[in-house]
Amino acid sequence: MIKKVQVSEVEVIKKYKNVSNRALTAGTLAFFAGFAAVALFGTTVLKVGPILHLNLVEISWLVAIPIVTGSLLRIPFSLLVDKYGRWTLFTQLVIGFLGMVGIAYTLKQINTLPHTTAYYMLLLFGAIAGTSISTFSSGITYVSYFFPQRKQGTALGIFAGIGNSAPGIFTAILPFALASLGLVNAYIAWASFLALMIIIYALISLDPLYITCIKRCGKNKDEAQNLLKAAGFEIVPSGSLSESLKNASKDPRVWALVIMYLTSFGGFEALTEWLPTYWKSFMHVTSVEAGILTGVVYSLVTALIRIFGGWSSDKFGGEKVALISYIIMILGSIVFIMAYSIPISVSAEIIMAIGMGIANGAVYKLVPRYSPKAVSGASGLVGGLGSAGGLLIPPVMGYIASATNFPYAFTVFTILGIVSVALSVTLWKIGGNKNE
Structure with a gap:
């Protein structure tokens, strides 16, 4: 049975619903930036393949590695949203940023590094950069907690639709970026873009109310769930x-x-x-x-x-x-x-x-x-x-x-x-x- 709560508490929680669009914006921005972070990797493989004398299997692994980590890490990071809230997506973006920086460094030094070393460094940093793709499932979880059932489809459609547009948009502008900047500088530009998005996300994002009730209101898990249900929130961890x-x-x-x-x-x-x-x-x-x-x-x-x-x-x-x-x-x-x-x-x-x-x-x-x-x-x-x-x-x-x-x-x-x-x-x- 739902515990009866004070009207004032319920009213405060209801006001929290007004920030749902802000949370949707923050989550969408995180996913868009995370997905865009690896838009260059396919082109990177085409460029470095001849330099490192890679065979088809080695090239296939380079192409696949960001997708592998981006897929496998979706499950644990999605779960962590229930405990760490908005900082889960922040962490994923920071890890992806470090991977981007590592790839840029490797490409800059590729002519001075042994081929095997350069290849494994690209594998490693590609896997790290792929972490940012996993913002999809954690972002879905994050956004879901701010909307009622009747609006879930629209909210999650906007989140995933705009976020998934990143590969298409960046694929279209990629030839121009490479022509004007070169591969290494293009990675530096992409990393700078991701860093800017991380800062903006940190400024506008906020924790789901469930996290806020536990961390800032001193409520236990059961009390937090009761408060949310009493205020009409249908999606509760x-x-x-x-x-x-x-x-x-x-x-x-x-x-x-x-x-x-x-x-x-x-x-x-x-x-x-x-x-x-x-x-x-x-x-x-x-x-x-x-x-x-x-x-x-x-x-x-x-x-x-x-x-x-x-x-x-x-x-x-x-x-x-x-x-x-x-x-x-x-x-x-x-x-x-x-x-x-x-x-x-x-x-x-x-x-x-x-x-x-x-x-x-x-x-x-x-x-x-x-x-x-x-x-x-x-x-x-x-x-x-x-x-x-x-x-x-x-x-x-x-x-x-x-x-x-x-x-x-x-x-x-x-x-x-x-x-x-x-x-x-x-x-x-x-x-x-x-x-x-």
Whole structure:
């Protein structure tokens, strides 16, 4: 039973709701800056590969390493938000900044270092820089605590949509930065940008009210939860990091969301890596054109339409929106399979972007809905394991393309889309009606 609290206390807590947009701004800025921090790494690999005489396997590890750490660290950092609040994201950004500085230093000294030493230094600092990508799941947890259920989809759609736009935006401006600054100075500029964003985040961010009640009001965990519930806050931490992860992992609906997110967001990461090769090797466009088609036409569209996905999920229900979005994605994959001209391929790319972007917003609308007492654990599992698709899907596509025909690689998304449609229907008819 909820403990009765003083009216004055409740009124004070209600006033805290007015800062929700400020928290959304802070969390979005952190994710955008963190994601942008590793935008240069793919180009770095292309530049240093010939210098260090790297083979294909070594190059693949360099490309993958920021994504590996950015994915694996999402679960622990998401859990830590319940205990350390806004300083969790701050720590992730600082670690990412140190990785950026380390990469810049290595590149500056690359001609004087032994090749093996330089390679392992780039691996190390690339892994450290990848920590900033993990701000996604911790940011989802952070933002969730400031909004009621009915606004979760829109708020998280804005957070992830703007944050995910970083690769597209920075991919578009990257050629100009490299031409005017050079690779080393471009890293210094990126690190300076990240440092500025860290300072701004530290100034405007604030702890979730649950943390404030414990740290500043002298409340224990139960009292803090009671105060929040009495004031109308629906998303409340469980009070235990292990309990949050345990509760989330026991819910089959969370695992359904993991698979669905692996399809849409893991697929988004995979296509961001894969499409430049597709455009250059199969459609024979220039490197600049491949960058624009991937970074702007695909990545930016996918990121920005995620905002609509979150909003529409608030209005019509995440399960229904997810179902429609995965059908759209399947349609896009089929068009890709049959595409042998640039206009048709561009159309397929846009259709895929729309389906994946809306699906990403719909899935994360459902995370706090299904796990209101274990948002940190559920967000970490869905974000961390779901993003593994960015590592698993490209090799599968490569195998299919080499064994059959290049366009047939997109059958991966047809299959994953069908699985996600089935899960969406299941959640809609069974799991979607079960609220806790």
